[in-house]
Amino acid sequence: MWETEPGYLNRNDQVTIEPIGNRGYAIATDAYLMYCLRCRAMHRTPHGSLTDRQCPECGTGQQSYPLSEEERGIDPVAALSRALRETYRLRDDLVAEGDRLRTENEQLRLG
Numbered sequence: 001m002w003e004t005e006p007g008y009l010n011r012n013d014q015v016t017i018e019p020i021g022n023r024g025y026a027i028a029t030d031a032y033l034m035y036c037l038r039c040r041a042m043h044r045t046p047h048g049s050l051t052d053r054q055c056p057e058c059g060t061g062q063q064s065y066p067l068s069e070e071e072r073g074i075d076p077v078a079a080l081s082r083a084l085r086e087t088y089r090l091r092d093d094l095v096a097e098g099d100r101l102r103t104e105n106e107q108l109r110l111g
């Protein structure tokens, strides 16, 4: 599982929720909303740091760019389940497309 995938759990009990844009970071860096299973704090973490991220509230993680008012209002459980549904819907679409192409290929082969 990639560290950017919704539901990814790192060794410090921090869960990846979803991407939340790059406000506060270099233009090419996506930030992700993470959720701490130990103290339920939400925080933002730049792409590439999710695997080793510690909680800035109850751990020794650095406080990153603070969440906006709107981001603080996000319900992490609802956001995670929405992000997971989207991920699985995309996978289902890819599997369906693969099946369609295989069938098409077979029909071409059989003439």
Ligand SMILES: [Zn+2]
Pocket (backbone or CB within 6 Å): 036, 037, 038, 039, 040, 041, 055, 056, 057, 058, 059
């Ligand atoms: Zn915490």
